[in-house]
Amino acid sequence: MITLLTYAPSFGQPAASPFCVKAMMLLNLAGAVWAPEYINDPRKMPYAKLPAIRVNGEIIADSDNIRAWLEGQGADFDKGLDARQKAYSRALIRMAEEHLYFHVVHDRWVNEDVWTVTRDTYFKMIPRPIRKFVTGKIRKPVIASIHQMGIGRFSPKERLARAEPDIQAIKDLLTGPFLFGDKPTAADVSVASQLAGMMATPVATLLGDRLRGDAKLVAYVERMNEATL
Ligand SMILES: N[C@@H](CCC(=O)N[C@@H](CS)C(=O)NCC(=O)O)C(=O)O
Incomplete structure (x- = not known):
């Protein structure tokens, strides 16, 4: 187990x-x-x-x-993929996890409107009278890390513009049910989990709205959830 x-x-x-x-x-x-x-x-x-x-x-x-x-242990997440597809897969995974992920973090932790919801969801176990103080200390290095990696310096519109080509690249590759055909592979796991995270932002943001309004990506994430969760 x-x-x-x-x-x-x-x-x-x-x-x-x-x-x-x-x-x-x-x-x-x-x-x-x-x-x-x-x-x-x-x-x-x-x-x-x-x-x-x-x-x-x-x-x-x-x-x-x-x-x-x-x-x-024997799992093969990229069964049937050739070397070139595996190379694309690696690049997609890094794009999702080392770029798109930070937009998820920004939306949830930096955006003031979303932060109060994030705080009261993630840290609901901290008693209310001290929650703001304690979580302020946890939040500070997260904001600093987003500033350090760069997107924390962008306006909301600039952030969306930075994420958009990645989103478009994913859509262009989705010519079938999944990124490399009829079956989910490792790239789908990384990409769909980050897209789902963006769609789940609990308050309207430019990025959350962009993704929630994209029928192709919503259907893709639903397909992945059905296939893997
Ligand atoms: N490269 C790691 C990333 C995991 C990660 O960033 N986890 C975050 C939550 S999304 C975390 O636990 N952060 C806690 C912290 O930084 O204090 C992986 O692939 O597992």
Whole structure:
């Protein structure tokens, strides 16, 4: 039995983090038997982040490492893909996780209107009288990291313009049900979990509205959810 150490469900998603949703999709695609254990504070994790899995007392942290572990057990998430498709897959995964992800973080943590909802969802276990103070300390380095990586310096319109070519690239590749044909692969897992995270933003934002209004992408995420969750 595998235990997935994950954030709790929120905003209609099975976990607050797209990376935890990704791990769930990978586990299901691999046919693994697993159960979630919900964790609020990731500081004791090997990288102080979630997701991680626990197998026979061993912790495997980071969604890419979870993928590698599952592949070591025999899973093949890219069955039938040739070397060129696997190379595209790698690039798509990095685009989703190292660029689009930060737009999800910006929308949830930096945007003032969304932040109050994020705060009262993610940190509802912190008593209300001290919640604003405590979460302000948690939020500060997140805002700093988004500023550091760059998109924190953009206006909402500039942020949307930066994300748009990525979104269009995903749409252009979606000539079938999934990115590489009739079956979900590792790239779909990473891309769809980040798109779902963007769509789940609980308050209207330019990016959230852009994605929620895109019938092709909404249908794609629904297809992925049906196939993998
Ligand atoms: N590269 C990691 C990224 C995981 C990640 O960024 N997790 C975030 C939530 S979306 C986290 O736990 N952050 C806690 C923190 O930075 O304090 C993976 O693929 O698992």
